[in-house]
Amino acid sequence: MAIYQSEIEEELGIKADEWxxxxxxxxxxxxxxxxxxxxxxxxxxxxxxxxxxTETIKTLKTS
Structure with missing residues (x-):
């Protein structure tokens, strides 16, 4: 799971305390x-x- 956590932080700038x-x-x-x-x-x-x-990833926050 750690690889997914580090990729999400790197690509999207999101950290989560609970997975x-x-x-x-x-x-x-x-x-x-x-x-x-x-x-x-x-x-x-x-x-x-x-x-x-080369990456163009955009984050969309929803509520």
């Missing part, structure tokens, strides 16, 4: 095995991002 694993699903089983892991992140803190120059 709950919701399981994994495979969205495209007919072509490749590519599971997607789902998490619920709680108690969020928003910081600055550290994206690479």
């Amino acid at each position: 709950i694993a919701l399981g994994a699903i495979d969205l495209d089983t007919s072509i490749v095995h590519c599971p997607v892991h789902l998490f619920l992140a709680k108690q969020l803190t928003f910081t600055s991002t550290h994206q690479e120059g």
Whole structure:
């Protein structure tokens, strides 16, 4: 889970104090095995991002 936490902090600038694993699903089983892991992140803190120059990721906050 640590790799997902560090990627979310780096790419989106979001840190969470609590992580709950919701399981994994495979969205495209007919072509490749590519599971997607789902998490619920709680108690969020928003910081600055550290994206690479080629990345254009935008964060959308909802309530």
